[in-house]
Amino acid sequence: MNEHSPKPVIEARCLSKWFGEVVALNNLTVSIEPGVTGVLGPNGAGKSTFIKLALGLYAPSRGEIRVLGEPPRNNYRVLSRIGWCPEVDHFYDHISGFEFVYWLCRYWGMSPRAAETAAERACEMVRITDRMDDPVDEYSKGMRQRIKIAQALALSPELIFLDEPMNGLDPRSREEMYALIRELGNRGISVLVSSHILYEIERITDNVVLLIGGALIAQGRVREIRELIDRYPHTIQVLSDQPALLAKRFAGEPGVFAVETKGSAVTIRTLTPDSCYDALNALAAESPDWVRSIECVDNNLQAVFDYLTRKNAL
Amino acid sequence: MSPNNTAEPDILWAQRGAIQPGLLQQFRASVAHAFIIMTRRRRFALAAALTFLPALVPIMESFFGRSVYALMASELFTRLAEKLYIDLLSPLLGLFFATMLIAEDVELRTINYILTRPIRRGIWVLGRFTAFLLAAAPILLVSLAITAVACSVERQGFVLSNFNDLKLFIHYVAVQTIALAVYGAFSLFLGALTKRPIVYGVLLIYGWQRVAAFVPGVVDFLTIQKYIDGLKPVLATQRNLVEIQTALGTFQREVFAVGAVKALVVLLVLISLFLGASALSLRTREFGGDKTAGS
Known part of the structure; x- marks a missing residue:
């Protein structure tokens, strides 16, 4: 990296993570620059593990990871600058979409009034305002996905992790999701999107990190991967x-x-x-x-x- | 393709200036959220109803008539306060509510949202614990007050307008609240550490504590009950000998009493230890994966 290169938002050095005898991530060294980046790989490639290490939910078994220049685990300075939309739906019982975003804003340290405003605007951003007071249990898959993204966006973080955000979405919702992610990128927010579908990543960004079996296989432009993939049915x-x-x-x-x-x-x-x-x-x-x-x-x-x-x- | 944009991100919809990442703000958020979650559950109404049952004892006794062997009002109130409210209901409410304060977030995996927020783990745990006390303590207090009033109806020897009786009542309220706090902290700790906190809680609170009370020596010092007994208003010397009835005969076991001040200090230390250990477990454990949840 020369001195004019932007500072990477995520840097991993010799990063490994294993659970018992299962190696989820193996000696990964990667540097991700600001902007929208796709983490691509089949199921079990280590995408979610990488994201959870970057969020500080996991501690590395070996090596190190730095997010926005610092180790993320239990680091409140880093956590106040990032947002995360998980792959799987996790919600509190008997809660509306608005309340879900509101309480997670409060945990960010916002006052009740500021949290209310932020939650309303985040719901507006993901176009769910008309249903935000309904219980999350009654939401469709696409709406649940959008409300999860709303909680990640609510404080305008500098870096957002979206773990398989297109999973289960209908074609129209996917298009909206692509547009939303591109818009975030255009506004200068760094976004890390994981997916196992190249086409989805291609619609969002040209920068990809390819993982398989917990190892980095390639990093670069989608085009290069595309040339390879076109040879296969x-x-x-x-x-x-x-x-x-x-x-x-x-x-x-x-x-x-x-x-x-x-x-x-x-x-x-x-x-x-x-x-x-x-x-x-x-x-x-x-x-x-x-x-x-x-x-x-x-x-x-x-x-x-x-x-x-x-x-x-x- | 989106260009790599290194400019400072726009403040899109929230004012960063509106954020007060102070400990108090985070604490208030944790208390309010946990309180709402707890009180919305059906379990809360069920536990509240259960807590009011002891108040029926003196009412029923008055209704169905009394024999010459009937207890004096103060004795009846003392027994109900000690055996039902302090020894039974306080730990029960702890098990009902406090075990789930962290365990439920682990089970639903909403804990990951909390762990990716810049909220201090200790503050979050303390907020949840405070919410538990705010929800459970008033229920116990109201129920004990109803019981006290019911005990004094048609009986002699216990009137809340009497200063000494009122003092006794307040003393039991204080002991009951401390019992609730320590059992709540213990239950919260079990919920943070194990997958089946209620099972372990029942075994330790209602199993181990009962067994330890009968074992000769100082084993009972390893129970919470020992220190709560030390706070009860009856003179410690009256608790020195415990009679144990078995099929082989009746035995007497000497009990080493703990003074009220020492008991209070120990209980406060235990509350701090349980809460501290729960916060530490949140800092050190990994909750990210399906298999790690609650394990």
């Missing part, structure tokens, strides 16, 4: 109320070499995932019956990682 599973029509619609598309239906699920195998995702998103916007959810179910990322691992080993 990509599997997309779509839930639809019109599975037969949807299958017919995609059967003749260029790059699509197999379409299968099973119940309301349509599985599309393609060499041109981008055009498929674009077409599916357009269909979802036109008629929600056609596309209820989109999921990347294949192991093509794993194939790329295997390829890179072999290349690194040579």
